Amino acid sequence: MVTRNVNFNPGPAALPLEVLKTVQQELLDFQGTGISILESSHRSKEFEAVNDQTIALVREVLGLGADYHVLFLGGGASTQFAMVPMNFVGDGQTAAYVDTGEFAFKAMKECQNIAKVHVAFSSKEEKYRRVPAMSEIKYPQDAAYLHICSNNTIEGTQFQEFPKTGKVPLIADVSSDIASRRVDYKQFALFYAGAQKNLGPAGITLVAMRDEFLATAKKGLPTIFSYKTHTDSKSLYNTPPVFGVYIMKLVLEWIKGKGGLAGIEKMNEAKKNLLYGAIDAAPDFYKGAADKACRSWMNVTMRLPTEELEAKFVSEAKKQGLLGLKGHRSVGGIRFSIYNAVSLEDIQKTVAFMAAFRKSA
Amino acid sequence: MVTRNVNFNPGPAALPLEVLKTVQQELLDFQGTGISILESSHRSKEFEAVNDQTIALVREVLGLGADYHVLFLGGGASTQFAMVPMNFVGDGQTAAYVDTGEFAFKAMKECQNIAKVHVAFSSKEEKYRRVPAMSEIKYPQDAAYLHICSNNTIEGTQFQEFPKTGKVPLIADVSSDIASRRVDYKQFALFYAGAQKNLGPAGITLVAMRDEFLATAKKGLPTIFSYKTHTDSKSLYNTPPVFGVYIMKLVLEWIKGKGGLAGIEKMNEAKKNLLYGAIDAAPDFYKGAADKACRSWMNVTMRLPTEELEAKFVSEAKKQGLLGLKGHRSVGGIRFSIYNAVSLEDIQKTVAFMAAFRKSA
Numbered sequence: 046m047v048t049r050n051v052n053f054n055p056g057p058a059a060l061p062l063e064v065l066k067t068v069q070q071e072l073l074d075f076q077g078t079g080i081s082i083l084e085s086s087h088r089s090k091e092f093e094a095v096n097d098q099t100i101a102l103v104r105e106v107l108g109l110g111a112d113y114h115v116l117f118l119g120g121g122a123s124t125q126f127a128m129v130p131m132n133f134v135g136d137g138q139t140a141a142y143v144d145t146g147e148f149a150f151k152a153m154k155e156c157q158n159i160a161k162v163h164v165a166f167s168s169k170e171e172k173y174r175r176v177p178a179m180s181e182i183k184y185p186q187d188a189a190y191l192h193i194c195s196n197n198t199i200e201g202t203q204f205q206e207f208p209k210t211g212k213v214p215l216i217a218d219v220s221s222d223i224a225s226r227r228v229d230y231k232q233f234a235l236f237y238a239g240a241q242k243n244l245g246p247a248g249i250t251l252v253a254m255r256d257e258f259l260a261t262a263k264k265g266l267p268t269i270f271s272y273k274t275h276t277d278s279k280s281l282y283n284t285p286p287v288f289g290v291y292i293m294k295l296v297l298e299w300i301k302g303k304g305g306l307a308g309i310e311k312m313n314e315a316k317k318n319l320l321y322g323a324i325d326a327a328p329d330f331y332k333g334a335a336d337k338a339c340r341s342w343m344n345v346t347m348r349l350p351t352e353e354l355e356a357k358f359v360s361e362a363k364k365q366g367l368l369g370l371k372g373h374r375s376v377g378g379i380r381f382s383i384y385n386a387v388s389l390e391d392i393q394k395t396v397a398f399m400a401a402f403r404k405s406a
Numbered sequence: 407m408v409t410r411n412v413n414f415n416p417g418p419a420a421l422p423l424e425v426l427k428t429v430q431q432e433l434l435d436f437q438g439t440g441i442s443i444l445e446s447s448h449r450s451k452e453f454e455a456v457n458d459q460t461i462a463l464v465r466e467v468l469g470l471g472a473d474y475h476v477l478f479l480g481g482g483a484s485t486q487f488a489m490v491p492m493n494f495v496g497d498g499q500t501a502a503y504v505d506t507g508e509f510a511f512k513a514m515k516e517c518q519n520i521a522k523v524h525v526a527f528s529s530k531e532e533k534y535r536r537v538p539a540m541s542e543i544k545y546p547q548d549a550a551y552l553h554i555c556s557n558n559t560i561e562g563t564q565f566q567e568f569p570k571t572g573k574v575p576l577i578a579d580v581s582s583d584i585a586s587r588r589v590d591y592k593q594f595a596l597f598y599a600g601a602q603k604n605l606g607p608a609g610i611t612l613v614a615m616r617d618e619f620l621a622t623a624k625k626g627l628p629t630i631f632s633y634k635t636h637t638d639s640k641s642l643y644n645t646p647p648v649f650g651v652y653i654m655k656l657v658l659e660w661i662k663g664k665g666g667l668a669g670i671e672k673m674n675e676a677k678k679n680l681l682y683g684a685i686d687a688a689p690d691f692y693k694g695a696a697d698k699a700c701r702s703w704m705n706v707t708m709r710l711p712t713e714e715l716e717a718k719f720v721s722e723a724k725k726q727g728l729l730g731l732k733g734h735r736s737v738g739g740i741r742f743s744i745y746n747a748v749s750l751e752d753i754q755k756t757v758a759f760m761a762a763f764r765k766s767a
Contacts, residue, residue: 057648078411079411
């Protein structure tokens with residue numbers, strides 16, 4: 046008998062139970078090949094089909110055309126922090142960054158190791174409690190690109206709209222809110238997402254970019270860090286994270302089965318409304334950490350009156366099978382990461398726990 | 407009812423059935439946590455224990471001391487082709503490379519994008535049919551390092567001894583023969599291996615380096631490409647390939663259960679003797695592709711009298727459940743990749759097939 050708990054981990058994070066069951070069932074024999082997908086050659090026709098289907102599903106679910114390259118790379122989003130400026134900041138050029146949280150800041154710092162940075166906005170001094178109004182974002186019109194982080198996992202803030210950057214290419218780290226609601230992904234010249242929140246396991250990063258933007262990439266880079274190497278070979282230049290691609294395919298099929306981004310959005314809107322509602326209904330006890338206008342649908346952060354109560358909240362919740370609620374060490378408090386695979390029923394159970402905990406505290 | 411075939415794929419490759427069964431059994435609930443290892447935070451105490459145990463197992467199985475850092479990185483060995491020169495070739499220095507096959511050549515080419523290369527030996531003109539005698543390897547005594555590829559997956563050759571490089575650090579890509587027999591891994595200042603042959607699934611690369619060699623690494627690199635970033639955090643600077651680390655742990659435990667490298671060596675020696683014996687017993691029909699003195703224990707390559715017969719051999723073998731025998735597209739012929747998880751019984755079945763095929767041809 047398997048007991049399954051509610052997984053609020055910020056990433057690696059919850060995966061749909063249906064997906065895990067399929068993985069389990071197919072683990073010793075993938076589609077009648079007599080070997081596991083874990084053992085399958087990336088040059089096999091079975092895996093090439095998985096790869097092609099996953100690329101097609103990314104385009105379909107995110108609404109991208111054939112003019113977008115879709116890559117599955119290793120090394121995490123942190124590798125993209127370096128590859129983006131290596132590929133796209135020309136000699137003498139400046140890249141513009143919006144600094145709205147710890148990961149946005151890391152992306153900007155990595156660019157500083159490689160190229161010149163213009164800080165287009167920063168809420169660092171405000172403890173990253175908010176993302177900017179669009180009018181607050183300032184950057185030179187000849188910037189190589191403007192980089193944003195669409196959702197700030199640690200701080201619990203999220204862009205509710207995106208800057209219209211005109212001729213300046215817009216690049217987004219969408220790791221922690223990809224495929225969680227309807228977004229026009231075609232507004233991004235390039236976007237990337239570590240899979241381990243909404244798309245699959247750790248160890249695979251989705252990168253998508255417009256072909257005409259790719260055409261502006263620098264030449265002469267180390268082969269493996271040039272996007273062109275990977276777009277030329279459908280991510281099969283070297284051995285890709287085969288198992289991660291396979292799981293991403295299953296997750297994207299699961300999203301389709303839920304009605305695509307429209308269906309997922311409806312579910313996620315209900316989840317976040319219920320959870321923020323429970324916080325706001327007890328303002329003397331539960332205090333949302335992020336500015337209301339910037340609240341994330343994916344990472345819900347709050348404080349309790351004391352750190353002792355926060356620690357007790359986390360440990361009592363754990364006893365009820367609600368895992369991973371401790372806020373990031375850099376900010377403290379409580380964080381509910383409610384990615385796509387966390388269900389509305391999970392949130393109902395959680396708000397019931399919150400009411401009981403408050404009463405007993 | 408699950409049918410399991412014999413998997414001769416060159417990588418991703420066969421995994422021990424016992425390991426796959428453990429993975430399958432634990433897939434929905436990892437060690438009573440109520441969540442899958444695929445969903446586990448890399449900051450959880452459960453995963454940190456897995457990470458620590460895997461590091462300890464690498465040291466134990468490969469005979470490394472505490473003076474070796476052990477890293478689990480994404481991006482494949484091809485990323486190491488770039489990271490090695492980025493970290494270890496100082497300004498004005500030259501790195502020496504031994505060119506014994508397609509991957510050895512790729513490593514060397516990548517270094518040329520980053521630093522100056524000295525070719526210490528090349529068998530390219532001999533179609534990579536051999537690795538050098540130790541006396542043939544020539545390099546300047548102030549080279550940043552000497553790089554070799556211990557086993558050439560495509561060509562089926564393997565170093566049977568290693569150069570004594572004195573003050574010049576020896577670096578090895580050991581992707582396709584790591585942990586396959588007793589080797590003094592302490593002779594390498596740094597070695598690396600894509601896991602997808604002898605250690606686990608695709609998407610995780612083992613990198614080990616001596617602490618005193620690390621101390622010579624360059625500063626000012628992009629954070630994510632600096633080895634120091636990863637050694638400072640036990641590969642937990644960013645999200646590691648969690649599932650790959652977990653499987654590597656299971657595979658290393660399986661190796662220990664087989665008697666460690668001594669036990670594995672005995673098994674692999676019997677396997678390769680049986681298979682090369684079957685080839686050499688029919689020299690008019692089966693022709694070993696590599697020079698006899700350089701034959702690989704892991705990748706056994708041969709030619710048949712015609713390409714038609716080779717194609718028929720591959721397709722007839724597949725009907726018998728012997729998969730993945732087509733040689734690499736760049737060299738043709740037949741290749742048996744007989745990594746650790748391929749059993750002696752699998753080879754017995756194979757030589758019986760070879761005898762029958764020859765008779766019927």
